[in-house]
Amino acid sequence: MNAELGQADRGVDPVLEAKDLVKHFPIQRGVVVKRTVGHVQAVDGVDLKLYPGKTLGVVGESGCGKSTLAKLLVGLESPTSGSIKLQGKEIGNLSNRRMRPFRRDIQLVFQDPYTSLNPRLTVGDIVGEPFEIHPEVVPRAKRAGEVKELLDMVGLSPDHVNRYPHQFSGGQRQRIGIARALALRPQVLVCDEPVSALDVSIQGQVINLLERLQNELGLAYVFIAHDLSVVRHIADEVAVMYLGKVVEQGTGPEIYDHPRHPYTQALLSAVPVPDPDLRGQRDEIVLQGDVPSPIDPPSGCRFRTRCWKATDHCAEEVPSLDVGDNGTHPTACFYAEERDVTHAVK
Ligand SMILES: Nc1ncnc2c1ncn2[C@@H]1O[C@H](COP(=O)(O)OP(=O)(O)O)[C@@H](O)[C@H]1O
Ligand SMILES: [Mg+2]
Numbered sequence: 001m002n003a004e005l006g007q008a009d010r011g012v013d014p015v016l017e018a019k020d021l022v023k024h025f026p027i028q029r030g031v032v033v034k035r036t037v038g039h040v041q042a043v044d045g046v047d048l049k050l051y052p053g054k055t056l057g058v059v060g061e062s063g064c065g066k067s068t069l070a071k072l073l074v075g076l077e078s079p080t081s082g083s084i085k086l087q088g089k090e091i092g093n094l095s096n097r098r099m100r101p102f103r104r105d106i107q108l109v110f111q112d113p114y115t116s117l118n119p120r121l122t123v124g125d126i127v128g129e130p131f132e133i134h135p136e137v138v139p140r141a142k143r144a145g146e147v148k149e150l151l152d153m154v155g156l157s158p159d160h161v162n163r164y165p166h167q168f169s170g171g172q173r174q175r176i177g178i179a180r181a182l183a184l185r186p187q188v189l190v191c192d193e194p195v196s197a198l199d200v201s202i203q204g205q206v207i208n209l210l211e212r213l214q215n216e217l218g219l220a221y222v223f224i225a226h227d228l229s230v231v232r233h234i235a236d237e238v239a240v241m242y243l244g245k246v247v248e249q250g251t252g253p254e255i256y257d258h259p260r261h262p263y264t265q266a267l268l269s270a271v272p273v274p275d276p277d278l279r280g281q282r283d284e285i286v287l288q289g290d291v292p293s294p295i296d297p298p299s300g301c302r303f304r305t306r307c308w309k310a311t312d313h314c315a316e317e318v319p320s321l322d323v324g325d326n327g328t329h330p331t332a333c334f335y336a337e338e339r340d341v342t343h344a345v346k
Helices: 066-074 096-103 123-133 140-153 170-182 200-217 252-257 262-269 312-316
Strands: 016-029 035-050 055-059 081-086 106-109 188-192 220-225 237-242 245-251
Touching: 016 066, 035 055, 035 066, 035 220, 035 245, 066 106, 066 188, 066 220, 096 106, 106 170, 123 140, 123 170, 140 170, 170 188, 170 200, 200 220, 237 252, 237 262, 245 252, 245 262
Parallel strands: 055 220, 055 237, 106 188, 188 220
Antiparallel strands: 016 035, 016 081, 237 245
16 A cells, blocks of 8 residues: 655654554344344545644545544544554554543544533633643643643633633534643644534534644644535645545545545535536535445445446455556556546535
């Protein structure tokens, strides 16, 4: 597999790197004697590289393994196999205690700001909670001031430290979640669908905030979304996931203007087109059937059961995420070919 992130970044070491990352959840049956009757192949051989100050978008339908990948990267789940390096140090299989110093550097922003904030804690307590776990970062006497600064940084009034989550709107709650994630001054934020639970009108504001913070603090983001349009403006590179695997990865122009995998092409063709003059000009691809179960995924290429290009070969061999013959971006398809979908997201 070869998924280099950002041609311009050659020579700079990735801040976060995953290699052949796998997470299979055992399915257990039996009341007294448990036996494993199968596995959910939630993440199945993902490679990624994230460079300092850059954003990697990860896109795919519900159930394709995005949240599991996010939890693996921040150490909330341990991988079945594979490697995760943070600033060159292996963190994939560390015990909780040994993972602790690294937790500071990589933080998760949760999907749902309604359920991820403890309703009984004040905003000040929520944002300052990481200091209790990592007391070495900010001396106790300075914490209240630091919390106010964090609130100010995310566009909330520092006067609101004593309010409770229910007194804030969804967008404001996500700002609280972001302030908490920033408390320990991490290098990397893994944002798991950070705007999916918000009104469309608010989504842009939160994305703008994340972009501003990235510029000010030099943060690197793994930005997860289920829709390609959400990450279009923020991502330097995009990885498209299907059933636990990355099927295509490239820069914004490569993915949005020159998609090569049939699945990416189908996702792009489903993005609504704002300009009515362009609507009739593109061929919409309608995918047949549902996403198969990750417990018993199709042999060979996992997308083949819904793919209009599939042949017998696709059932027999797993396509690897390889660069094309003429150096085109990595695509896991035997029949990868550009298709003109440029009107789809303009
Ligand atoms: N703790 C778990 N135990 C068993 N199966 C899980 C667990 N967490 C996630 N899964 C399964 O793994 C697959 C991927 O889930 P998830 O990573 O949440 O996908 P996404 O975030 O893309 O919707 C799903 O089939 C889900 O049911
Ligand atoms: Mg999810």
